[in-house]
Amino acid sequence: MAYKLAFQPSFQKTYIKLIKKNPALDDRIRKSLLLLQEDPRYPSLKSHKVETRRYGVRWSSSVTGDIRIIWDFDEHQNLSILILDVGGHAGKRKVYK
Numbered sequence: 223m224a225y226k227l228a229f230q231p232s233f234q235k236t237y238i239k240l241i242k243k244n245p246a247l248d249d250r251i252r253k254s255l256l257l258l259q260e261d262p263r264y265p266s267l268k269s270h271k272v273e274t275r276r277y278g279v280r281w282s283s284s285v286t287g288d289i290r291i292i293w294d295f296d297e298h299q300n301l302s303i304l305i306l307d308v309g310g311h312a313g314k315r316k317v318y319k
C-alpha cells in the first residue's frame with residue numbers, strides 16, 4: 223500500500239539548497255522518499271517522533287547519518303504524507319518513542 227507524498231514549500235527550498243551543496247545527496251533523499259512512500263516504518267528509515275522548533279512534534283526519518291526528512295501523516299487524507307523539511311540532524315530535538 224503506497225502513500226501519496228505532498229511536498230511543502232519549506233521542503234522544496236531546503237532540498238534545492240542541499241543538493242546544490244552536495245549533489246550526491248539527491249539520490250539518497252530520493253531513495254528515502256521512495257521508501258517512505260512505500261512504508262513509513264521501513265527499518266532503514268529509523269522513523270520516530272521528534273519535537274522540532276519549527277513544526278512541533280512530527281516524524282523524522284533518516285536519509286544519511288546526519289540528514290533527516292521531517293514529515294507527518296495528513297490528517298485530512300488517508301494514505302497521504304506531508305513532507306515538511308529536510309536537513310541536518312539537530313542535537314536539541316526531543317525524541318519520542
